[in-house]
Amino acid sequence: MMKIVIIGGSFAGIQAAIASREYYPTAEIVLLEKQPQIGYIPGSLALLLQGKMTELDQLNWVTAEELIEKYQIDVQCNQQVEALEEENQLRLNTNEIVSFDRLIIATGSGQFSRYDAMNSQEPKSRVLRFKTRSEAQLLLDQLPQADKIAIIGAGQVGLEVAEGLASTGREVHLFESNSQLLFRYLDREMTEPLTEAIQEAGVALYLNCFVQELVESGEAVTLTTADSQEAFDLVLIATSTRPDNSLWENALMLNDDGTILVDRWMQTSRTNVFAVGDAIQVTFRPTGELMYISLVNNALRTAKIAAANLAGPKLADQGTLRTVGNHLFGYYLGSTGLTESEGIFYPSKITSQVQELPVSLLSAEKQRIKLIFDDESRQLLGAQMVSAAPVLEVINRLAEAVRLKQTREMLSQGEAYFHPALNLPEPLFARGEQCHED
Numbered sequence: 001m002m003k004i005v006i007i008g009g010s011f012a013g014i015q016a017a018i019a020s021r022e023y024y025p026t027a028e029i030v031l032l033e034k035q036p037q038i039g040y041i042p043g044s045l046a047l048l049l050q051g052k053m054t055e056l057d058q059l060n061w062v063t064a065e066e067l068i069e070k071y072q073i074d075v076q077c078n079q080q081v082e083a084l085e086e087e088n089q090l091r092l093n094t095n096e097i098v099s100f101d102r103l104i105i106a107t108g109s110g111q112f113s114r115y116d117a118m119n120s121q122e123p124k125s126r127v128l129r130f131k132t133r134s135e136a137q138l139l140l141d142q143l144p145q146a147d148k149i150a151i152i153g154a155g156q157v158g159l160e161v162a163e164g165l166a167s168t169g170r171e172v173h174l175f176e177s178n179s180q181l182l183f184r185y186l187d188r189e190m191t192e193p194l195t196e197a198i199q200e201a202g203v204a205l206y207l208n209c210f211v212q213e214l215v216e217s218g219e220a221v222t223l224t225t226a227d228s229q230e231a232f233d234l235v236l237i238a239t240s241t242r243p244d245n246s247l248w249e250n251a252l253m254l255n256d257d258g259t260i261l262v263d264r265w266m267q268t269s270r271t272n273v274f275a276v277g278d279a280i281q282v283t284f285r286p287t288g289e290l291m292y293i294s295l296v297n298n299a300l301r302t303a304k305i306a307a308a309n310l311a312g313p314k315l316a317d318q319g320t321l322r323t324v325g326n327h328l329f330g331y332y333l334g335s336t337g338l339t340e341s342e343g344i345f346y347p348s349k350i351t352s353q354v355q356e357l358p359v360s361l362l363s364a365e366k367q368r369i370k371l372i373f374d375d376e377s378r379q380l381l382g383a384q385m386v387s388a389a390p391v392l393e394v395i396n397r398l399a400e401a402v403r404l405k406q407t408r409e410m411l412s413q414g415e416a417y418f419h420p421a422l423n424l425p426e427p428l429f430a431r432g433e434q435c436h437e438d
């Protein structure tokens with residue numbers, strides 16, 4: 001009987017366990033997680049602050065009980081893996097040895113940042129992260145004493161938590177080194193409504209502003225930029241997450257950015273060992289480039305692929321379009337595929353279109369949609385949308401169009417229902433040819 005061991009009980013590890021059970025009904029499957037629980041959803045803190053839920057672990061994708069009862073997974077929490085030994089064995093922090101026939105590493109990432117090294121004295125009680133449940137709880141414990149809070153990073157994570165904190169009436173300052181919000185996903189003109197809404201909500205926004213130093217003393221943290229020095233009650237780190245794969249560096253090959261090297265079958269440099277999720281790089285489909293892209297859709301897809309290949313190569317990864325959707329400060333925002341600002345990494349010329357259309361015949365709300373095409377083949381490479389109306393599903397439709405390599409002409413012949421209260425009498429993209437081009 002094959003013994004499959006999975007390390008990490010978050011999105012990738014849980015999905016790997018479920019998919020492994022489907023592929024190998026008789027296998028012994030063990031899931032090791034160092035935290036006391038599995039399946040915590042990192043966005044929970046923002047939802048709680050926004051009043052959309054009342055407890056940190058209210059949201060559960062899959063519980064340990066379900067994994068045990070429905071999928072016969074041996075879920076072991078509070079088990080920290082310390083080393084990958086020779087001969088298909090793992091060593092735990094208790095010195096216990098766990099052997100395996102196949103191993104899936106799903107140890108993910110953390111909100112590590114340059115500021116960790118800067119403030120070497122522990123505990124850094126007022127410079128906080130919030131990806132794990134215990135980190136989020138620490139933040140919630142400190143919140144009653146904190147009126148003035150700085151957030152570093154205006155990506156999805158920083159913006160979500162900024163919205164949550166602003167809604168509690170606190171003074172929120174948001175620092176971003178880039179010249180725009182959400183620069184990984186959206187071109188500048190698509191972020192304009194959001195940028196205005198943030199300021200209207202009372203958040204002090206500093207774009208083009210690199211935080212140079214954080215110094216904690218007494219009850220405050222002093223934050224220094226090129227132009228200012230200001231004290232805050234709390235500073236939250238919302239810069240990009242990174243994996244810490246130092247645990248594996250003697251046993252497995254790593255990439256220069258610290259991710260675990262895998263092939264398209266999710267196999268590492270060791271035959272029986274696979275790695276998935278935030279611990280690895282994925283291929284960005286529009287450019288074919290390998291990149292670190294921390295998203296749940298990548299964690300789930302790579303986990304399913306690894307599980308499929310445990311008994312021999314079956315399924316190769318086709319890569320990601322980096323599709324995201326969010327609701328921030330009253331705006332639904334979505335992105336898939338190449339952005340115009342990434343056009344420099346695309347081998348051919350691109351063209352883009354921006355259309356601003358009503359949502360339906362009944363509604364005064366508009367939706368702004370940006371499409372990016374290969375100039376010669378007219379193939380859709382990427383799309384972005386922003387609207388105050390809940391029309392985010394369009395980004396999934398566009399992601400499929402990019403995945404299926406649909407051209408401008410194919411899009412304009414797409415079929416869609418019509419209802420006067422819900423949409424427009426012709427499919428959104430039938431208008432493609434009439435739009436202005438940038």
Ligand SMILES: Cc1cc2nc3c(=O)[nH]c(=O)nc-3n(C[C@H](O)[C@H](O)[C@H](O)COP(=O)(O)OP(=O)(O)OC[C@H]3O[C@@H](n4cnc5c(N)ncnc54)[C@H](O)[C@@H]3O)c2cc1C
Binds near residue numbers: 008011079241299
């Ligand atoms: C605040 C926040 C909000 C986010 N919101 C979204 C969102 O809305 N949508 C989206 O697509 N993405 C979101 N992301 C990104 C998303 O959370 C990650 O892409 C996803 O969690 C990756 O899943 P993973 O299973 O690969 O790794 P992780 O979620 O990082 O999980 C790794 C697991 O491995 C365990 N582990 C690590 N080392 C060991 C060890 N040595 N022994 C045992 N166990 C170990 C960890 O405790 C952890 O449970 C968010 C990220 C953050 C920080």
